[in-house]
Amino acid sequence: SQQGEEDPQALSIQEGENATMNCSYKTSINNLQWYRQNSGRGLVHLILIRSNEREKHSGRLRVTLDTSKKSSSLLITASRAADTASYFCAPGASASKIIFGSGTRLSIRP
Amino acid sequence: DAGVIQSPRHEVTEMGQEVTLRCKPISGHNSLFWYRQTMMRGLELLIYFNNNVPIDDSGMPEDRFSAKMPNASFSTLKIQPSEPRDSAVYFCASSYGSVNEKLFFGSGTQLSVL
Numbered sequence: 187s188q189q190g191e192e193d194p195q196a197l198s199i200q201e202g203e204n205a206t207m208n209c210s211y212k213t214s215i216n217n218l219q220w221y222r223q224n225s226g227r228g229l230v231h232l233i234l235i236r237s238n239e240r241e242k243h244s245g246r247l248r249v250t251l252d253t254s255k256k257s258s259s260l261l262i263t264a265s266r267a268a269d270t271a272s273y274f275c276a277p278g279a280s281a282s283k284i285i286f287g288s289g290t291r292l293s294i295r296p
Numbered sequence: 297d298a299g300v301i302q303s304p305r306h307e308v309t310e311m312g313q314e315v316t317l318r319c320k321p322i323s324g325h326n327s328l329f330w331y332r333q334t335m336m337r338g339l340e341l342l343i344y345f346n347n348n349v350p351i352d353d354s355g356m357p358e359d360r361f362s363a364k365m366p367n368a369s370f371s372t373l374k375i376q377p378s379e380p381r382d383s384a385v386y387f388c389a390s391s392y393g394s395v396n397e398k399l400f401f402g403s404g405t406q407l408s409v410l
Contacts, residue, residue: 216396217396217397219396219398219399221399227403227404228300228387228389228401228402228403228404229339229387229389229399229401230401231398231399231400234397234398274339276396276399278396278397279396280394282395282396283329283341283344283352283395283396284329284341284395284396284399285341286331286338286339286341287338288338289338
């Protein structure tokens with residue numbers, strides 16, 4: 187199993203701006219997932235990208251995956267106050283359990 | 297489907313008492329996970345089950361912690377005796393398919409041990 191490392195640890199932007207978070211990992215993966223956690227809540231799955239995919243979209247979310255660099259990014263466009271949350275990446279290797287890192291705390295300023 | 301259901305939502309107990317946390321996974325899911333979250337240690341995977349069988353309990357902190365999954369629709373995490381350092385939010389999650397597929401989390405149990 188392996189843990190993703192999110193960067194930055196914290197990010198504060200103005201509402202309407204785009205937010206970009208990055209994730210790095212160490213070994214080969216089958217997929218990589220992104221999750222969101224609002225304060226006091228459980229994690230919510232946002233998107234899963236497989237190792238043979240380079241980019242995936244879901245609404246205002248765009249995820250990229252670069253397996254050669256062992257990194258992924260999550261872009262949230264036109265941010266809203268409701269996007270304020272912690273975001274976690276979860277690299278998934280074959281038959282390997284999901285371990286979460288410390289996440290990126292995103293704050294959207296009105 | 298109602299999602300992953302955890303109970304109780306909040307638990308306050310005194311040191312030395314037994315605590316039992318409960319989880320009902322999403323129907324049809326074959327993997328179940330117990331996580332613990334604190335400010336200091338973040339999200340830690342305690343144990344996970346596949347088809348009701350414990351696969352990896354290496355994250356269980358010590359013998360005071362035990363988990364069971366008697367059937368596909370129910371799991372418990374027990375702490376006996378509880379200690380103040382066990383205070384945390386405990387999450388249950390379930391998934392279908394391989395161990396690293398999409399996880400569905402419950403709302404968690406906020407445990408405070410006084």
